[in-house]
């Protein structure tokens with residue numbers, strides 16, 4: 001089964017569910033929650049369509065290619081199994097799914113765990129069994145044992161013109177800080193060594209609940225990014241922040257990074273550097289003085305890694321504005337960068353903007369952009385040769401080990417190859433002497 005979740009138990013009498021999980025880390029967390037609930041109720045998760053009594057497909061609807069991938073996955077599950085329950089972001093566009101696949105059993109949107117469970121109950125009633133394995137306290141995780149995504153909120157209050165997430169996931173709803181900290185504590189106790197804080201807008205955490213105060217371990221914390229980071233730093237494991245928008249209070253977390261309490265890593269989706277394009281994109285955060293702020297952060301935290309994503313060829317982007325973006329890239333010297341050529345998303349406001357850019361020009365700009373960034377990344381990694389860095393081990397093979405430093409988030413950034421790491425174990429921290437670098441990865445040996 002493509003993208004299927006592996007089997008979790010093997011019990012003859014249990015009702016069996018197949019699970020296909022697509023989409024971003026936020027969708028992955030939704031999948032983990034549904035899988036945990038399925039397991040709690042005695043369902044067995046099986047890895048093939050043939051073994052399953054029904055299949056749940058958690059879809060993504062962010063860009064056109066993700067929509068197609070989701071529709072293909074639904075079609076495959078219907079063809080191979082026949083009983084299919086659809087959930088996730090594409091579920092918000094049920095007419096599109098019904099048009100192609102009128103026979104799906106149920107369609108629900110993201111975070112609608114109750115609808116998924118009720119559809120599963122109807123398709124295959126649960127049979128409670130007193131010999132069921134207890135679900136581990138931390139629930140079912142789809143990531144390796146040593147790192148976990150920590151979702152701090154759902155939805156988003158912004159209305160970026162190229163994005164339909166708010167219409168799919170609704171406005172910002174922050175989880176109370178004590179609940180997030182308790183979940184993080186359980187994960188740490190369960191062996192997790194690195195927490196990846198995710199949301200649609202991490203800097204906005206708590207705005208909706210007016211930064212409500214809660215108690216954790218006898219101390220009061222506000223439902224707010226800085227206070228959350230302070231709490232997480234008590235756990236003594238790595239905390240990595242994703243989807244941080246450059247609001248002024250991001251400056252507050254620099255001392256925590258400088259003190260080694262959270263990882264010196266910021267994932268900030270800048271998307272562009274031209275004020276006019278950012279305005280057309282309706283991006284949150286103040287773009288003024290961005291370069292100055294980056295320099296200021298680096299003064300306080302010299303080993304800060306900044307990761308970002310950009311869109312090139314946004315409607316109306318002139319050549320001068322594209323050059324402005326390249327200029328920003330050169331000056332900002334960001335460490336890790338992902339870029340996309342703008343592609344219209346069904347239902348997004350940006351589709352109606354004048355000056356849509358020709359595909360060929362978009363691809364040409366993307367190529368230029370990536371070439372500039374490749375040079376910057378390679379030069380920045382080259383500067384690490386000769387230094388000793390702390391690495392968290394991800395996997396081992398016959399030729400050595402792969403791990404990640406504070407500068408590398410799983411799945412999206414580079415990695416560190418350790419040639420003499422055959423005897424290491426996933427989840428172990430080691431010091432590595434960096435001997436070589438290319439545009440993405442570092443290579444070294446145990447220090």
Ligand code: SF4
Nearest residue numbers: 156158160163165200
């Ligand atoms: S901040 Fe903008 S791009 Fe991000 S989820 Fe919200 S609306 Fe979409």
